[in-house]
Amino acid sequence: MFSTRTPSDLAPNRLTLAEQAARAAGARLIDLTETNPTRVGLDYPGRIAAALAAPEALAYHPRPFGLPAARERVAAELAAAGAPVDPSRVILTASTSEAYAYLFKLLCDPGDDVLVPVPSYPLFEHLTRLELVAVRQYPLDFHGAWSIDAHAVEAAVTPRTRAILVVSPNNPTGSVVTRGDLASLAGLCASRGIALVGDEVFCDYLVDPRPDRARVLDQQDALTFSLGGLSKSAGLPQMKLGWIAAGGPAPLVEAALARLEIVCDTFLSVSTPVQCAAGALIEAGREVRAQILERVTTNLRGLQALAAAHPACSVLRVEGGWSAVVRVPATRTEESLVLDLLERDHVLAHPGYFFDFPHEAFVVVSLLPPPAEFREGAARLLARASA
Template sequence: MQFSDRLGHSTRQNAIAALTSTLRSAGASVLNISDSNPTRHGLAPGGVLEALSSQACLDYLPDPRGLESARLVLAERFGGEADSYFLAASTSESYAWIFKLLCNPGDSVLVPRPGYPLFDSLAGLEAVRTVQYRLEYRHPGGWAIDLDELEKEAIASNAKAIVVINPNNPTGSYASISERDAIVTFCAERGIALIADEVFFPYALEASQDRPRFGGETACLTFALDGLSKLLCLPQMKLGWIRISGPPADACEAASRLELIADTYLSAGAPAMNALPALLERTEPFVSQLRERLAVNLASARAAFEGSDSPFRILRCDGGWTALLEYPRFATEEETVLGLLRDEHIAVQPGYFFDLERDGYLALSLILEPSVFAKAMSRLRRYLEAPLRLSDAHFA
């Protein structure tokens, strides 16, 4: 059979996924400390089933932008007009629609490195090429976007869009005000669209100042993405949204073209759209409770790994659901992760999953239940310290 090149890579499992499946099918209980599926960690707002019980969930009112009642509530909460919002099944689907809107096969979009690996697949499935721009880490100041490189790469690749994840996954870094201004100005001057993924926006942790959203930006054509998956820990509800803004003529043209794409799929389900107004009312208490859990887990990772002569480091984590642990490179990330799985039944994502520039990082999910997370941190430290103890003994 002949298949398209869109998947771009082998469909075989990598060694880490293969060992995890083998252990699980042998009955081992594997603790995934990079797990970002909130439904496995007791995270859900109250009242979800009640919100789904309305008779209106049984009606089918096809509207390419999604139910107006849901869009009105989004506009009230996040700003703009109801007509500037499009509802889709997820943020991932929102990306796919925007890539279809902006790119011909072979065109490029800029994405951050380190970054979430999903974007390569999302772009690949639309026959779009991702070109990376760098984020650089300086301890303890945090991550900064290499703006020179971003501009150089955008021009060289004739990029149709720049993707900014605000805050980025897994670095947790928000765009600073000056980075934001520089990117918006550059996009406006060059006629490049901005795709701002703000799904983790409310989860600020160590950010030192309030950061503005990109959503609603009027200087350049902007697509701001958000959804229930992170905002209310409801990925199973399959509801995301795009807010379009920008110079009025561009925003209007983009919206009427996006309408044709959305009309082809009509993806957002009536139950989730009808439930949205009641669900969004739960946002503030829910987000603040989850932020508390994230902060407790971040503090517990710091307590487990930091100290005046510690060889470990938890990178600055301005926001989001992930903390990055840097550890001494006695073995490659792959060897370390496979060893942790085999010996401790702990699954963890290595830094290379996210294209970190160097070896020696592990991604820790801060959404785990705090007592589970704290115990996992001490097991992890014990495991990672073992080669250090051996080498101390050797040199003693």
């Protein structure tokens, strides 16, 4: 009866079952997988909620790409972050996930494929499958820092490849794409008629970036799309305001925008109140962003300091983003380690295989939890992994 867009196996994984059992038994867990900024004790300015009460929001003026004032505000924000773009090339969406869905509708027919990095964001599996798009993976190589193997990317391209996705800073590796890597991807895209999609939702959270980092909108030769949103940039996932900024050769951008307009006009999904509040949310969101950046930096430094006393474990270099990867001894499987950590130490963390690391053993932690809780959870993790 049902399509194959959703998975046939809906059974929860072993970690989820173990978490449910621990919570049902009354365990107080330290959650090192928490990535919801509204649940980690940040101080949200009261003017955020007040901004949603603007009287202009009582009138409905449907615009496929969003209200001009909100698009201009987002364009100004992008320019301030070093990615200047004309407001006419900014498209508002309800989220980055929706932005992906729109771009797949724009670029792909059923069975076409897109290239995604691994390790990376696990939601790609669902985002592509829901649009009947196939996924082909290209590896990120780690040698002290993560880099893209241009030959592996080229080898992964098929006649049906419609887009190459880059995530920078990447979740969970925390790596940023370099100018050289991005230029070679853009060259490949331009020569093969493929779009370059940059997920830059974490671009405001640079902790220790390489100096030669780059943004997809810097690339002039390929059709490019940069994705961002308030979910990460202002720690406001509940507002449901994201964006796509298009770049590249003008004829290609114009052709893409004309088609995207049909997609956006069909759904008109971004609420008027959030569009009217966009300027105020971006402005107030800076305070939240500053708190998140401080939180992420504090927790990362704390994790690195704790790990120094556990020579069997190491924290991979984090350039940006909200997560860290801990390499742990591969003397046991990641699954057995995270289950033990949950059941015996009451700490929840993600195994590397959730993110398709090429081999074991890695554990991924969110850098968002309150510092005291994070330190305690990290200490238990390192002790259990070293045991």
